[in-house]
Amino acid sequence: MFNMKKVEIEWGGKTLILETGRVARQADGAVLATLGETVVLCAVTAAKNVKPGQDFFPLTVHYQEKFSAAGRIPGGFFKRERGATEKETLTSRLIDRPIRPLFPEGFYNEVLVIAQVLSYDGENEPDIVAMIAASAALTLSGIPFMGPISAARVGYKDGGYILNPTQEQVKDGELDLVAAGTYDAVLMVESEAKELSEDVMLGAVMFAHKEGQKVIEAIIKLAEQAAKEPWELAQADNMADVRQKLTDLVGNDIAEAYRTTSKSERSALLNAARDKAKEAFAEADPQAQLAAAKLVKKLEAEIVRTAILKEGRRIDGRDTKTVRPIEAMVGFLPRTHGSALFTRGETQAICTTTLGTKDSEQMIDGLEGLSYQRFMLHYNFPPYSVGEVGRFGAPGRREVGHGKLAWRALHPVLPTAEEFPYTIRVLSDITESNGSSSMATVCGGSLAMMDAGVPLKRPVSGIAMGLILEGDDYAVISDILGDEDHLGDMDFKVAGTSEGITSLQMDIKIAGITEEIMKTALHQANEGRAHILGEMAKALDHTRGELSAHAPRIETMQIDKSKIRDVIGTGGKVIREIVAETGAKVDIDDDGVIKISSSDLSQIEAAKKWIQGIVEEPEVGKIYTGKVVNLVDFGAFVNFMGGKDGLVHVSEIKNERVEKVGDVLSEGQEVKVKVLEVDQRGKVRLSMRVVDQETGEELEDTRPPREERPRGERGDRGPRRDGEGRRDRGRGRDRGDRDRGPRRERGERSDRPEKDDGSEPEFAPAFLTRDDD
Structure with a gap:
C-alpha cells in the first residue's frame, strides 16, 4: 500500500x-x-x-x-x-x-x-x-x-x-x-x-x-x-532596456543620496528618486511597474556595493573598520534598579535591569518538563525607532530572536545563584535604529546590570559585521548600518568580553561563505569589540559595590534537609507565620537553601533569627529572649528561638513564692530565660529568676539547694500508724487488724497522684507539656 x-x-x-x-x-x-x-x-x-x-x-x-x-x-x-x-x-x-x-x-x-x-x-x-x-x-x-x-x-x-x-x-x-x-x-x-x-x-x-x-x-x-519532478520556472524577461532607462533617470540621484551621512536626509532623497522612477512608468501595466520598482532596488544595491568594494567608501563616509561614535551613560532612570542609555551612531537603546526574588523566575513548560529561568532579557522594537507607523503590541518573531541573541551573549558572564541569589530581568527598548540594535542591547544590558550591582565576570560588548562579495572579491565591514544590512550579503554578529566570545550569530543571503571569509570577519570583529568595551568603560568599568536602594535585599542560609519540614510547618503554618510577622519573603528549596528577601534589612534579620531558632538546638546554660504563649497552674510555656517551647515552672519565675502565675505573667509578654535542662525527649526546662529581665544578664542564684530549704508548717497530722490499726484520719472508722501485706516503701508507686498538700511538682510530666502542633 x-x-x-x-x-x-x-x-x-x-x-x-x-x-x-x-x-x-x-x-x-x-x-x-x-x-x-x-x-x-x-x-x-x-x-x-x-x-x-x-x-x-x-x-x-x-x-x-x-x-x-x-x-x-x-x-x-x-x-x-x-x-x-x-x-x-x-x-x-x-x-x-x-x-x-x-x-x-x-x-x-x-x-x-x-x-x-x-x-x-x-x-x-x-x-x-x-x-x-x-x-x-x-x-x-x-x-x-x-x-x-x-x-x-x-x-x-x-x-x-x-x-x-x-x-x-x-x-x-x-x-x-x-x-x-x-x-x-x-x-x-x-x-x-x-x-x-x-x-x-x-x-x-x-x-x-x-x-x-x-x-x-x-x-x-x-x-x-x-524526488518529484522539478517545477518549471518562468524565464525572466530581459529588462536591459528598462534598467538602462532607470540608470539614466535616477542613477545620479541615488548615488547622491548614498553620499548623505544623515539617515533621515538620505531616506528623503531616496524616496524622491523612487517617486521619480514611479512617475516615469505611470502609464505602464502593473507588471511593468512592479519590475521597474525592483530594478530601482537593484540599482541602489549596485551603487552601494560598488562604492564599498572598489573605493572602500561606505554610506556614512566611514572606512570598512571604523565604528560609529559611541555615547554611554548609566543611572539614566531614577527608580529602576539599574539603567543605561547606549547610543552608537543612529542606533540607541534604553536598557533597564530589575532584580527579583525566586518567585519571579520564569516557569517554562516544555518537552523536558517544568523548568525555571532566573535570567530574562526582553527586547522591544517600536515603529517610531525607524520613523515609521506600524503595529505596536505583542512581540513578533524578530523581537523574540533578537532578544534571545542578546540573552546568549550575556548569560555566560552571569554570577551563579549561590553568588547572587536574584532573579534578573533586562529590558531593552530600542528608541532609534540604524543597524544592529541587538548588539546595542548587549552593550546597554551589560552596563545596566553593572549599574544594578550584578557581579558580572566581565563587561560584554557586541558588534555587527557585514560582507560585500562579488566573485572572488570581498570586503568585510564593521558596525553595519541598516541599509548595508539590507543591501549586503551577510549579517555577522559577534559578542564577547576581553577574554573571548560569548555569542556568535551569522546569516547569509547568498549560497554560503568560505572559512577564509569567516576568519577575516571574526578577527576584524575582535578589534571592534575591544574598541566598544573601551567606550563603555568611560561610563562604568566595574560592577557597583551596592545595590540600588529600591532593589530587594536577599540573604541566603543553609539548613539541614531534615529541618525543612520544621521551618515550613504543618500545611505551611510556620513559614506563613514567619512571613506575616516579619514582613520578609522566605523561599526554601529542596536542598535546604533558604532565601530571605526584603527591602528592609531589619525584616530579613528578624526572619533569619526566627529560622535559626527553629533549626538550632537549645544550649543548656544559654540565655534567650522568648514570649509567653500559655499559662498553666504550675508555670508558663515560653516560646524562644523562634520555634522552641519550654516550661518555666512556677518555682523558677521568681526567687520568692508565686501563688498564682497569672499575677506575674501574661500571654504575649516578652521575657528572658535561661535553659536549665533538655531531657531525652527534647522537653526544655527554663528559668526566669536567674536572669535580669531588664538587661538579660545572668544573676547569681541565691536560693539555697532544695534539700536545705525550710518546709512549711503542716500542723497536727494525728497519731502515727502503730501496726495494730490504721490511724484515724477523721473518717470515723477503725480498720482494725486487717492484713495489708508488706509495707510499701515511700516512692515505690508512681501511678497514683499524691494528695494535694499545697505544693507543686518540680517539673511537669511530659503529658502536661504543650505540644507545638
Whole structure:
C-alpha cells in the first residue's frame, strides 16, 4: 500500500533515519526523520500560482512540539498545544534562516513548511532533526530549492568538539553552537560560548560543516529514489532596456543620496528618486511597474556595493573598520534598579535591569518538563525607532530572536545563584535604529546590570559585521548600518568580553561563505569589540559595590534537609507565620537553601533569627529572649528561638513564692530565660529568676539547694500508724487488724497522684507539656 523509501546512516554514534511515502502523502514533500528515539515529521506545500502584485518571497516556517512526544500533558488550564512558545518561535527562525537564501530569485509562490515533533527521547534535540527533515522534504518536493542543507549542534569540552551533545554535555561544556550549510559552504550559525577564542569558534563551525556533509549525502540518496519532478520556472524577461532607462533617470540621484551621512536626509532623497522612477512608468501595466520598482532596488544595491568594494567608501563616509561614535551613560532612570542609555551612531537603546526574588523566575513548560529561568532579557522594537507607523503590541518573531541573541551573549558572564541569589530581568527598548540594535542591547544590558550591582565576570560588548562579495572579491565591514544590512550579503554578529566570545550569530543571503571569509570577519570583529568595551568603560568599568536602594535585599542560609519540614510547618503554618510577622519573603528549596528577601534589612534579620531558632538546638546554660504563649497552674510555656517551647515552672519565675502565675505573667509578654535542662525527649526546662529581665544578664542564684530549704508548717497530722490499726484520719472508722501485706516503701508507686498538700511538682510530666502542633 505504501511506496515507502528510506535511508539510514550512522551519524555521531547514532542512527539517523530519513523516510518518505508513508505519512503525509498529499503534501508536496514530507519526510519523517528519526535520530535515536526523537522523531520529527516535516511537510512542505507550495502554492501553484503567484498572487497578483506579489513582489517578495512568502516563506513561512512553523515548528511545533507535541507534548505527547515526551509522554506529557500540557500544564495549566488549557490541555492542548496553543500559541508558539519562545523555543518554538526560535526554532522556526532557525529553520527559516538557512533555507530562505536557497530559493531562486523571482520565485514568489507561497511556501509553507511545518515541522512537528512526534517523539522525544530527552537526549537527541529535535531542533536539529527538524532542520534536516525540512531540508529533505524541500529537496523531494520538486519546489525550486538549491539545497539540500545540513545542520548540526556542536559542544566543546576539554579541548575537543562534541557532535550533537546532550543537554547535560552542553551544560557541563563551554559551547552550544548550531551551524547549517550546503555541501560547499556555511549558511547560518547560532551559538552561546563561555568566552572562547576566535580560533576555537571557527573550528567549531568547520567541524559542524564537515559532519553535516554526511547528512547531505543521505538526503541526495533519498532524493534519487523519491524526488518529484522539478517545477518549471518562468524565464525572466530581459529588462536591459528598462534598467538602462532607470540608470539614466535616477542613477545620479541615488548615488547622491548614498553620499548623505544623515539617515533621515538620505531616506528623503531616496524616496524622491523612487517617486521619480514611479512617475516615469505611470502609464505602464502593473507588471511593468512592479519590475521597474525592483530594478530601482537593484540599482541602489549596485551603487552601494560598488562604492564599498572598489573605493572602500561606505554610506556614512566611514572606512570598512571604523565604528560609529559611541555615547554611554548609566543611572539614566531614577527608580529602576539599574539603567543605561547606549547610543552608537543612529542606533540607541534604553536598557533597564530589575532584580527579583525566586518567585519571579520564569516557569517554562516544555518537552523536558517544568523548568525555571532566573535570567530574562526582553527586547522591544517600536515603529517610531525607524520613523515609521506600524503595529505596536505583542512581540513578533524578530523581537523574540533578537532578544534571545542578546540573552546568549550575556548569560555566560552571569554570577551563579549561590553568588547572587536574584532573579534578573533586562529590558531593552530600542528608541532609534540604524543597524544592529541587538548588539546595542548587549552593550546597554551589560552596563545596566553593572549599574544594578550584578557581579558580572566581565563587561560584554557586541558588534555587527557585514560582507560585500562579488566573485572572488570581498570586503568585510564593521558596525553595519541598516541599509548595508539590507543591501549586503551577510549579517555577522559577534559578542564577547576581553577574554573571548560569548555569542556568535551569522546569516547569509547568498549560497554560503568560505572559512577564509569567516576568519577575516571574526578577527576584524575582535578589534571592534575591544574598541566598544573601551567606550563603555568611560561610563562604568566595574560592577557597583551596592545595590540600588529600591532593589530587594536577599540573604541566603543553609539548613539541614531534615529541618525543612520544621521551618515550613504543618500545611505551611510556620513559614506563613514567619512571613506575616516579619514582613520578609522566605523561599526554601529542596536542598535546604533558604532565601530571605526584603527591602528592609531589619525584616530579613528578624526572619533569619526566627529560622535559626527553629533549626538550632537549645544550649543548656544559654540565655534567650522568648514570649509567653500559655499559662498553666504550675508555670508558663515560653516560646524562644523562634520555634522552641519550654516550661518555666512556677518555682523558677521568681526567687520568692508565686501563688498564682497569672499575677506575674501574661500571654504575649516578652521575657528572658535561661535553659536549665533538655531531657531525652527534647522537653526544655527554663528559668526566669536567674536572669535580669531588664538587661538579660545572668544573676547569681541565691536560693539555697532544695534539700536545705525550710518546709512549711503542716500542723497536727494525728497519731502515727502503730501496726495494730490504721490511724484515724477523721473518717470515723477503725480498720482494725486487717492484713495489708508488706509495707510499701515511700516512692515505690508512681501511678497514683499524691494528695494535694499545697505544693507543686518540680517539673511537669511530659503529658502536661504543650505540644507545638
